Amino acid sequence: MKVRELAHYLTSKKEKLDFVKPEYEIERIDSYDIRQKILNISYVDWKKLGFSKGTLHYMKQNAKSDKPFTLNAHVLDRVNKWEVLVSSQK
Numbered sequence: 001m002k003v004r005e006l007a008h009y010l011t012s013k014k015e016k017l018d019f020v021k022p023e024y025e026i027e028r029i030d031s032y033d034i035r036q037k038i039l040n041i042s043y044v045d046w047k048k049l050g051f052s053k054g055t056l057h058y059m060k061q062n063a064k065s066d067k068p069f070t071l072n073a074h075v076l077d078r079v080n081k082w083e084v085l086v087s088s089q090k
Helices: 002-010 032-040 043-048 053-064 073-080 082-089
Strands: none
Touching: 032 053, 032 073, 043 053, 043 082, 053 073, 073 082
16 A cells, blocks of 8 residues: 555655654454364265365465465355354254
């Protein structure tokens, strides 16, 4: 964003230039609970519900690592509702 702000200043679209570093607050979604849910999902159940095996594979790799990771909104929704989806399928 600062690059765009500098460009606007240089092209006289903006009169003031602010180089103060903005304070970002990032909400992490890769909590311990989410990681455990992902690791406990079986490939068979995931596939039965029509989801991609590759998606689960990479989610499990990310959950095993100590690094932060993100999930797309629709995938996070599936993980959060996993117990309900599996119990309704059986």
